[in-house]
Amino acid sequence: MTESSYTVTGMVCAHCAASVTDEIEHIPGVITVTVDVDTGTVAVTSDRTLDVTDVRAAVEDAGYELTG
Secondary structure, rough: OOOEEEEEEOOOOOOHHHHHHHHHHHHOEEEEEEOOOOOOOEHHHHHHHOHHHHHHHHHOOOOEEEEO
């Protein structure tokens, strides 16, 4: 398993976290997604190394910006 951490800007509430989680969960290989709205961090556990462009696209589809 692979664990990755990303920084997402624009999230302010539980709905934001749910939207980001839902989009990232659609990426093949993703097992779990944990969002911390207060720090803007998203932790992803997957069964393979994820392509950051896929994660960026999922975050943007949810309406937010991947910054790190």
